[in-house]
Amino acid sequence: MKRALLINLPKTDLMVPPAALGVLAGVCNENNVDYDFLDFNVTLNNAFNDDEWLVMDNWLTGVTDTCDQEIINTINEKWQRTVLDRAHEYDFICISVLSYWGLHIAMHLLSEPNFVNESRKYKIVIGGGGCQNNIDGIRGSTSLGEWLLTHNYVDHVVYGDGETTFAEILQGSNQTLVKPTAQENDLDSYPIPNYKGINFDDYKADAVFITGSRGCVRKCSFCDIETIWPVFRYRKAELIIEEIKRHYYDLGVEHFEFTDSLINGSVSNFYKFNCLLAEEKARNSDLKNISYVGQFIARPRHQMLPIHYEAMYHAGCNQLTIGIESFSERVRNEMKKKFSNQDIDYHIKQCARWGISNIWLMIVGYPTETLEDHMDNLKGIERYAPYAKTGVLEMIRWGTTLHYIDGTPLTRQHMIDRYQIYEPGSDSNIRPGSSYTWKTANNPDLTLQERIRRRLELHSKTVEYRIPQARPLEDLLILDRMAEEI
Numbered sequence: 063m064k065r066a067l068l069i070n071l072p073k074t075d076l077m078v079p080p081a082a083l084g085v086l087a088g089v090c091n092e093n094n095v096d097y098d099f100l101d102f103n104v105t106l107n108n109a110f111n112d113d114e115w116l117v118m119d120n121w122l123t124g125v126t127d128t129c130d131q132e133i134i135n136t137i138n139e140k141w142q143r144t145v146l147d148r149a150h151e152y153d154f155i156c157i158s159v160l161s162y163w164g165l166h167i168a169m170h171l172l173s174e175p176n177f178v179n180e181s182r183k184y185k186i187v188i189g190g191g192g193c194q195n196n197i198d199g200i201r202g203s204t205s206l207g208e209w210l211l212t213h214n215y216v217d218h219v220v221y222g223d224g225e226t227t228f229a230e231i232l233q234g235s236n237q238t239l240v241k242p243t244a245q246e247n248d249l250d251s252y253p254i255p256n257y258k259g260i261n262f263d264d265y266k267a268d269a270v271f272i273t274g275s276r277g278c279v280r281k282c283s284f285c286d287i288e289t290i291w292p293v294f295r296y297r298k299a300e301l302i303i304e305e306i307k308r309h310y311y312d313l314g315v316e317h318f319e320f321t322d323s324l325i326n327g328s329v330s331n332f333y334k335f336n337c338l339l340a341e342e343k344a345r346n347s348d349l350k351n352i353s354y355v356g357q358f359i360a361r362p363r364h365q366m367l368p369i370h371y372e373a374m375y376h377a378g379c380n381q382l383t384i385g386i387e388s389f390s391e392r393v394r395n396e397m398k399k400k401f402s403n404q405d406i407d408y409h410i411k412q413c414a415r416w417g418i419s420n421i422w423l424m425i426v427g428y429p430t431e432t433l434e435d436h437m438d439n440l441k442g443i444e445r446y447a448p449y450a451k452t453g454v455l456e457m458i459r460w461g462t463t464l465h466y467i468d469g470t471p472l473t474r475q476h477m478i479d480r481y482q483i484y485e486p487g488s489d490s491n492i493r494p495g496s497s498y499t500w501k502t503a504n505n506p507d508l509t510l511q512e513r514i515r516r517r518l519e520l521h522s523k524t525v526e527y528r529i530p531q532a533r534p535l536e537d538l539l540i541l542d543r544m545a546e547e548i
């Protein structure tokens with residue numbers, strides 16, 4: 063029987079086992095391939111204390127360009143022990159890079175002389191959204207995946223969905239670079255992810271990820287979802303419920319985190335899912351504690367009716383994460399978010415009615431953001447603070463100011479021209495993955511210094527109005543390092 067080592071690279075969340083590992087294991091199962099899990103993110107988290115982890119974190123998130131040698135030595139030593147020393151036991155070494163936060167470490171580890179081994183007997187397969195990010199800056203032309211292939215550091219690179227292509231690779235396909243087709247496969251035909259063998263004690267939340275859809279129905283200017291998944295596809299409501307039941311009975315897990323970019327991309331399918339799950343819970347008391355959280359988009363009342371919120375409540379929805387992005391409707395329109403201030407008010411009232419808490423994600427310093435828009439953000443804090451008192455607005459995250467990320471519409475030439483974006487001191491090379499130092503000739507007052515100032519003002523006001531913030535310390539530390547650029 064063939065064997066695969068399924069590896070997750072940092073930096074990812076430490077709460078829930080990485081969904082990609084579950085998917086890859088499900089595909090291995092269907093193809094009679096034995097597998098072992100290695101969450102290298104957990105391995106390193108166990109190896110480092112908080113300060114050391116932060117040093118690595120700064121390197122991975124692009125706050126620093128290099129990493130302390132002691133930290134690199136530990137990373138190398140762990141990689142040697144957990145991967146290189148065991149590689150000969152496997153036919154496939156499969157590596158997942160979730161986001162551009164994995165670029166630095168993937169480049170470092172995969173170009174390790176020991177691993178490059180030209181006469182290797184195992185195949186190295188890499189996939190995940192991070193593989194599509196450019197290693198040479200937002201206007202660069204070499205993606206991580208292509209760079210790895212060119213140097214023969216890996217044998218296969220998979221862009222987009224892994225399910226079908228990974229199965230083909232396990233069956234012996236020689237295709238080296240697999241890109242998504244305009245219309246990818248039907249999600250309903252994919253095997254159910256498998257977490258048997260994962261050590262749940264390594265993760266803080268007793269939960270698993272679940273996927274109800276891929277892609278998005280919007281094309282927001284700062285988001286690269288369309289590059290990763292060009293088409294929005296969703297799974298049949300019945301199949302999502304079947305998967306929830308399977309994980310509950312196999313693993314005892316009662317809490318589910320949707321990986322969907324938005325769980326209400328198809329309002330009708332989402333409503334059906336909630337109604338069916340609520341009925342199933344009413345019929346089968348084993349399932350009574352099943353709950354879920356997910357990312358959601360605010361919609362006008364005529365699209366998301368009050369009964370839709372009611373059904374979410376009965377199905378066990380207890381938290382929604384929403385990209386509100388800005389309390390300025392004008393800025394949101396520029397971003398192509400497509401919902402109004404009125405829609406936000408309607409949404410939060412419905413959530414208050416059904417006790418569904420919200421996490422709001424915000425973006426400070428959009429290229430066209432004026433002082434007036436910033437005032438709208440400040441007023442928004444006052445407006446929505448009463449919802450924080452009851453916990454309906456559970457948290458707000460102001461982030462680390464707008465970053466230019468490759469693969470997003472903002473980095474396309476017409477948008478660069480439209481907002482007159484440039485990188486101070488350079489006309490092309492921006493840090494791999496993302497840039498926060500950009501400037502706009504159209505809105506010259508919006509310097510990095512001003513973006514940080516607005517961000518800090520929002521922090522103070524959010525604290526003053528007692529709205530809890532998600533990861534404030536993490537963001538403030540990054541802002542602090544960013545300020546060193548000034």
Ligand code: B12
Nearest residue numbers: 073074075081082156158161162189190223224287321323
């Ligand atoms: C859940 C989630 C999170 C969670 C945690 C995820 C985690 N495990 O750490 C939280 C909220 C913490 C989070 C944080 C962030 N996230 Co996030 N997140 C997601 C989300 C919604 C789902 C990810 C997921 O689990 N998908 C389901 C799994 C199955 O998909 P997958 O990992 O991509 O794997 C599939 C394929 O890529 C492929 N594949 C993957 N690995 C491999 C390996 C092999 C060998 C093969 C063959 C195939 C393969 O096959 C899989 C099945 O088809 C995605 C958007 C989305 N809808 O996917 C964004 C997304 C991944 N996040 C994104 C970003 C930017 C971030 C942040 C940087 C945001 C920020 N500034 O703080 C942080 C940091 C991310 C990190 N590295 O820690 C971007 C990444 C963009 C990019 N190209 O880099 C995404 C795509 C959303 C977006 N467009 O903005 N995120």
Ligand code: SF4
Nearest residue numbers: 278280281282285323
């Ligand atoms: S930001 Fe959210 S709603 Fe907008 S395109 Fe990305 S995933 Fe879709």
